[in-house]
Amino acid sequence: MGRALFISDVHLSGNEAGVSRLFFRFLETQAAGASSLYILGDLFDAWAGDDDLDDSFNGKVVSSLRKLADSGVALHIMHGNRDFLMGRRFFEASGAAHLSDPCLVSACGGKMLLTHGDALCTSDTEYQAFRRTVRAEAWQSAFLAQPLAARKEAIAQLRRQSEQMKQEKTGAVMDVDHAAASRLLTENSCTRMIHGHTHKPGKHVFDLDGSACERWVLGDWHDNGALCIACEKDEIRFLDAGE
Helix, strand or coil: CCEEEEEEECCCCCCCCCHHHHHHHHHCCHHHHHEEEEECCCCCCECHHHHHCHHHHHHHHHHHHHHHHHHHCCEECCCCCCCCCCCCCHHHHHCCCHHHHHHHEEECCCCEECCCHHHHHHCHHHHHHHHHHHHHHHHHHHHHHHHHHHHHHHHHHHHHHHHHHHHCCCHHCCCCHHHHHHHHHHHCCCCCCECCCCCCCCCEEECCCCEHHHHHHCCCCEECECCCEECCCCEEEECCCCC
């Protein structure tokens, strides 16, 4: 296995030209030289449904992903809390394989547990209730039956409500719960995890039942820079995605 790259929380949209340029350059340079690329959720700032593939910006993103996949780079994408409505049409068009959340992959000479990270923020009970609702098949079917314009307006309204609610919550409530992360590692007999979602990049090292464990956290992307994680042979490290 060659170099595997991991990114998360790019939050692409047609309104963020700087982030978009950085992402397209990343695909053409660093990602093109990797053996695999794992996108761990929130590739898009919002995804209203696969019928939005006809949007010119979304089409450009998908065609760039397809070019990378067709070049031989193994492309894997996980749903995030912003783009969980990406469906079969999106994955077929982009050439990406859908990653379940959580999932185990082989990297750095062993097993690596991947997750977006939002399911581990268990102290935020309001969000977890919302997550269960919108991830249900019945809710998604009903939502996707609405006209695209109505869906986009509903998503915009949800985002406004979410931003307001964040002002009323502490950072600790919205962060990953250590016990939840430890439990997930134990359930999967794994000692290394990579996730995003919290926008708090870093490496957390801790002991779990006598085993040294690592939790690597990806950050969100900005027009002035972004981080990715690279795994090659038995080494794992952060890299500047804008290099």
